[in-house]
Amino acid sequence: MKKVIFTILFACITSFSIAQETQEVKTFPLPNVTIKTIDGKSFNTKDIDNDGKPIILCFFATWCKPCMVELKSIAEEYDDWQDETGVKIYIVSIDDTRSSAKVKPLVNGNSWDYEVLLDENQDFKRAMNVNDIPHTFVLNGNNEVVWQHASYAPGVEREYIEIVKKLIEVEK
Amino acid sequence: MKQYKLICLAFVLGCFSAFGQGSLLSKGKISGNIQFDAQYYIPDSIIGAEEIENRIRANGYANINYVNGGFSAGIRYENYEWPLIDFEKINYVGSGIPHYFAAYNHEYVEVVVGSFYEQFGSGLIYRSYEARNLGYDNATQGIKVKAKPYKGVDIIGVWGKQRNLFTAEGQVRGIDANVSFTEIFTKINESDFRLSIGGSFVSKFEKDDDPDYKLPQNVGAAAGRLNFGYANFDLQGEYAWKCNDPSAANDMIYKHGEALLLTASYSMRGLGVFLTALRTDNFDFRTKRNAVSNNNIINYIPTLTREHSYALPSMYAYSSQPVEQIGFQAEINYKIPRRTKIGGRYGTDILLNYSRIHEVKKQYVSDALLPDELIDMSGTDGYTSPFFTFGKLVFFEDFNIEISRRLHKSWKLILSYVYLNYNIEVIEGHTGDPNVHAHSVIADLTWKIDNTNALRLELQHMNTKQDKGNWVYAQLEYSIAPRWFFSVLDRWNYGNPVKEKQVHYYNVATSFVHKTSKFTLSFGKQYEGILCVGGVCRVVPASYGCNLSVVTSF
Numbered sequence: 001m002k003k004v005i006f007t008i009l010f011a012c013i014t015s016f017s018i019a020q021e022t023q024e025v026k027t028f029p030l031p032n033v034t035i036k037t038i039d040g041k042s043f044n045t046k047d048i049d050n051d052g053k054p055i056i057l058c059f060f061a062t063w064c065k066p067c068m069v070e071l072k073s074i075a076e077e078y079d080d081w082q083d084e085t086g087v088k089i090y091i092v093s094i095d096d097t098r099s100s101a102k103v104k105p106l107v108n109g110n111s112w113d114y115e116v117l118l119d120e121n122q123d124f125k126r127a128m129n130v131n132d133i134p135h136t137f138v139l140n141g142n143n144e145v146v147w148q149h150a151s152y153a154p155g156v157e158r159e160y161i162e163i164v165k166k167l168i169e170v171e172k
Numbered sequence: 173m174k175q176y177k178l179i180c181l182a183f184v185l186g187c188f189s190a191f192g193q194g195s196l197l198s199k200g201k202i203s204g205n206i207q208f209d210a211q212y213y214i215p216d217s218i219i220g221a222e223e224i225e226n227r228i229r230a231n232g233y234a235n236i237n238y239v240n241g242g243f244s245a246g247i248r249y250e251n252y253e254w255p256l257i258d259f260e261k262i263n264y265v266g267s268g269i270p271h272y273f274a275a276y277n278h279e280y281v282e283v284v285v286g287s288f289y290e291q292f293g294s295g296l297i298y299r300s301y302e303a304r305n306l307g308y309d310n311a312t313q314g315i316k317v318k319a320k321p322y323k324g325v326d327i328i329g330v331w332g333k334q335r336n337l338f339t340a341e342g343q344v345r346g347i348d349a350n351v352s353f354t355e356i357f358t359k360i361n362e363s364d365f366r367l368s369i370g371g372s373f374v375s376k377f378e379k380d381d382d383p384d385y386k387l388p389q390n391v392g393a394a395a396g397r398l399n400f401g402y403a404n405f406d407l408q409g410e411y412a413w414k415c416n417d418p419s420a421a422n423d424m425i426y427k428h429g430e431a432l433l434l435t436a437s438y439s440m441r442g443l444g445v446f447l448t449a450l451r452t453d454n455f456d457f458r459t460k461r462n463a464v465s466n467n468n469i470i471n472y473i474p475t476l477t478r479e480h481s482y483a484l485p486s487m488y489a490y491s492s493q494p495v496e497q498i499g500f501q502a503e504i505n506y507k508i509p510r511r512t513k514i515g516g517r518y519g520t521d522i523l524l525n526y527s528r529i530h531e532v533k534k535q536y537v538s539d540a541l542l543p544d545e546l547i548d549m550s551g552t553d554g555y556t557s558p559f560f561t562f563g564k565l566v567f568f569e570d571f572n573i574e575i576s577r578r579l580h581k582s583w584k585l586i587l588s589y590v591y592l593n594y595n596i597e598v599i600e601g602h603t604g605d606p607n608v609h610a611h612s613v614i615a616d617l618t619w620k621i622d623n624t625n626a627l628r629l630e631l632q633h634m635n636t637k638q639d640k641g642n643w644v645y646a647q648l649e650y651s652i653a654p655r656w657f658f659s660v661l662d663r664w665n666y667g668n669p670v671k672e673k674q675v676h677y678y679n680v681a682t683s684f685v686h687k688t689s690k691f692t693l694s695f696g697k698q699y700e701g702i703l704c705v706g707g708v709c710r711v712v713p714a715s716y717g718c719n720l721s722v723v724t725s726f
Contacts (some may be wrong), residue, residue, distance in 0.1 A: 028201060031239065032277060039366055040399055042326070043357055063479035069618075072576075076518070096301070097294035098474035101408060101435040102503065105444025108404070109505025110521060121291055122301070129205040129235070130724035132690075150688050150723070154618060154626035155653035 001033035020024040027144040035092070038104050038116040045117075045124055048143060050088035055163045058091045059130050060097045062106055067134040070152040075112050077157065087164045090115045094125050094133060102153075138163045140172055173371065182220050183599035186647035200240030205688075205725035206519045207233045207304070211256055220700050220714040227258050227717075231264075233304065235271075245274040245674060248287075258712050262307050262465070263337065268305030270338050271311060273631075282318040287311040290330060292348040292372035296412040296431045297457065303381075306703065306710050307416035308466050311335040324355030334459050336468060342459025344470055344494040366401035376470060378460050385424065385551060391693055393416040393429075393457060408435045408475045409552045414457060418551075420464060421456035421495055431473065431494075444505035450476050451498040453532050454555055466708060476501040477527045479704075480590065483663065484634040484645050488594040490568040491709035492530065498562055499529030518578035527570045531563035531598075557686040566607065569593035586616040587621070596639060601723055624653045635667075642667025663699065675699075689724035 033045045048055060058074075062069035071091060074081075081087050091114045095102045100120050107116050119125055128137070131150065138147040138160060147163045149156065210230035215223040230251070237246035243480070248271035252264040260379040265291035273286030289311055291299035302309045314332015321327070328348045333340035350370035354360050360367065373394045380387040395412035414429035422429075436449040450473075458468040473494040478501070480486040503525045508515035539552040572590040579585055595607040619627045632645040663677040679696030700714035 028203075032242070039354075039401060040368060041352065041366075042324075063481060065207070065481040072521075076578075080429070096474065097291075097472070101406070101437055101448065102446050104406065105437045105446045105505055107437040107444075108439035108441060109444030109507060111441050111507055121289060123289075124237075126289075127237075127239075129203050129237070129564055129688075129724055131205050131207060131688075131723040132248075135688075142327075148174075148688050149654060149656075149685070150690050150725075151683075151685050153651035153653040153657065153685075154620050154628075155624045155651075161653055 027140065027146050029142075030139070030142050031124070033124045033127050035124050036118040036120065038107070038118060043117060045127075048090055048139070050086070050141075050143075052141040053086040054167045055143065056087060056089045056160055056164065057137040057139060057145075058089065059094060059125060059128070059133045059135045060091055060104050061095045061133055062085060062091060063095070064133050066152040069154070070113065070134050070136075070157065071114070072110065073154065074157050074160075075110065075114075077161075078113060081161055081164075085161070085164050085168055086116065087161070090117060092117045092119050092124060093121050094122050096120055119172065136160060138167070140167050178394070198690070200238055200243075202238050203234065203726060204234065204236040204246075206235075206723065207231075208294050208720075208722045209256060210720045211715070214716045216697065216714070217718065218341060218672060219677070219697055221273065221716045222713075224257060227253050229254050231256050231259060233277045242277045243275070244277070245272075246270045257715065258710070261713060262710065264307055266338050268338050270335060271309075280320050282316075283322075284316040285314075286318075287313045287335060288316045288330075290316060290328065291472065292328070292346060292374070293350075293370055293395055293397045294408075294410050294474070295432055296433060296455075297372060297395045297414070298344070298346050298348075298374045299470075299472035301472070301707050302333070303708060306466070306708060308333055308710075310469055322356070324352040326350045332540055334468060334470070342468060343377040344374065344459060345376075346372060348372035364403040366399070366406075368399045370397045371395065374470065376457075378459060385418060386415060387418055387461070391415050391457075396430075396522055400672075404434075404438055404440050406437045409433070412455070414455060417457070417461075419456065419458065419461040421458070422454050422549040422554070425454070425552060427454050427554040429457070430559075430620050431455045433474070440504075442507040444503075444508060446503040446505075447500070448476055449500040450474070451532065451559070452492075452494050453496055454554070456494045466710060476529060477568060478503070478525045480571060480572075482588065482590075482614050482616075482630075482632055483614075484632045484643055485572070485590040485592060485610070486704070487634075487643075488592045488596075488608055488610055489702060489704040490527075490570070490594070491702070491704060493529075493567060493598065493693050496532045496534075497567060498531050498565075499527065499567070501525070501527035505725075510690040512722065516577060516579075520575060520577040522570075523574040523576075525570070525572050525574075527568070529567045529569070531565040531567060532557050533561040533563040538643075565595070565598070566593060567595045567598050582620040584618040584620075586614070588612075588614040588616075590614070606638055608636055608638040610634050610638075613638050626653070630661075640665055640668050655685055657681075661696075665699070688726070692719075692721040694719045 030045050034042055037043045134152045135150050137145050140146050196458050213227045215221055232251035234249045247269050249269050251267040253267050255264050271287040275284040289300050300312045307550045312332040317329045319327045331345045334342045347663040354366045359573040374466050375390055375392040377390050382388050382432045393414040397410035400407045410433050412431040416426040416428055418424040433450050433453040437446045452473050460468040473492045475490050475492040476499050477490045506522045508520040510519035534555040534557050536555045537553050540547055540549040542548055570592050576586040590612040592610045596602045596605045614632045628649040630647040634643045643665050645663045649659040651657050659681045661679050666674050668674045677697040677699045681694035683692035695718045700717045702709045703712045
């Protein structure tokens, strides 16, 4: 029985991976989950918006080193990106009470201009099927997810902005 | 058998939808994720990796969720038939669907039936959550109702049993209310002030069948909290109180429990300051009195210390002690502006962090004092304790500084120093061992060769006269964005007082990322240590072998 299940599991893993290759254009809307803004107000993830322009959505935590490297690298380019494309970046912290109060000092301390959301109970993370962080999504002007990427390697942020530029061209 | 059929069906459905042909359920959306970790174990007597039955081991997890408008449902299949040995050591054996739910979400009300994760306030009296690599999952299995009768007012009620591997045990009930004045009153909303208050009550039930003691069958706990903010300043506080709850963790004393968590922060562009204080006294809260380690826990007591991401300092990570601890943490983030003399062309980030945790000061009640200065608290009120006084014994102390700077367009450097004072007797139960005083220095250099290729070198050294002595660590990582990672590392315990144990714990790894899928293959040695997530820790046994990990979502 065990072997059967493992076979199925593996079969599924492969098929899912293949499936992903074949459905690059498939989009999906954001789920309806209530989380918090950095000021502690309730925020519905449906309200993530950028007036019809693309959005980049990054899941992170204060204790996650690659996340910090990623957010710092993007911060250096964010001004240029905004000028070129009008893209808006939302970052979603999955820190729990141990460190969620650190998010605001961290964001301000680093002079980041991102929109910041707190997902303390990780409801949004689960609804987006995020396994590990960092995990980044690119959304089109209709706030639908068109592209996603797990983990971070230096330079991958160029891919994010390339996708955003393509989206703008298509929408034109 | 019926269960397995169900799993297969679910998988088949999942596969269909992944191909985007799932017209059957085309109105809704199926999504999910899969994690599979396998290892081939090679015994190694020097590091303490034992010969085990069945050398190939694996853990598997699969979440499948369905959403259609306000309705959602999901299951998680978990497989530990021949689990990784760390999971076998905490009794994770078997397979099945321990997590399943159906939920309805409306503007004013949200109902979940089945397994769910939730927390009240900062979690001092109730938090159900999952930390998968710890093997920690205390999801509540029952019903949750969340009502939002008015903008800014949230009421949550929960009732259910607690997940313990493949069974549900104990009984927990709770209610929480939160009122955000900022959202109710437009005047406050438009001002720089922010104010919200909240309160919660949780009770657990366990039958008293103790032959010696008359034990409370219902144990209640209550908490109140306040969040206040003005412009760049924020203050959060939560106080919790628990009825008498004699248990294995508190030596069967009838004393009530208390917990206080205070956090203050101030931040402006380029500067962030964070202060937090915590006191917990007799606040171990579980659905079963005899439960030990990480089992049957109802609440969450965060640790105050910084979670180190570098390997050597994280060897001595503090694990929260709900039974007694008092301490504080301070952290400063400062960015020396770019294009200044000290800040350099790209600016320099400085992070300073200090934390210190002690035992609480105790005065034992006279019933607990036996002749010859012996103490036996069981069956008594235990002790009294002045609220704001630190006890003598240091549990943990951590001073660390981290400086990160971009040296050149393509070079980045992080330098860090960490001092740790770690009470190995209290935290790991090594009776009689002295506190570990460890000094670590870390250098982390990244060279971005071009737009996709990057090389990273990490060097660490830890100096200590206690425990296993000095360590040195070196890691070289090469990445080709966005797909490939290659890493070689060696962690050498060259200062171990026992010569044969001066082992090289090397590891070679490669991973391949495609969109949301990540495949990792590694080979090497894992030292026997402690793995902590969010201040909750467990022991990881030594191992040697080859590891394959696959995660994906769809």
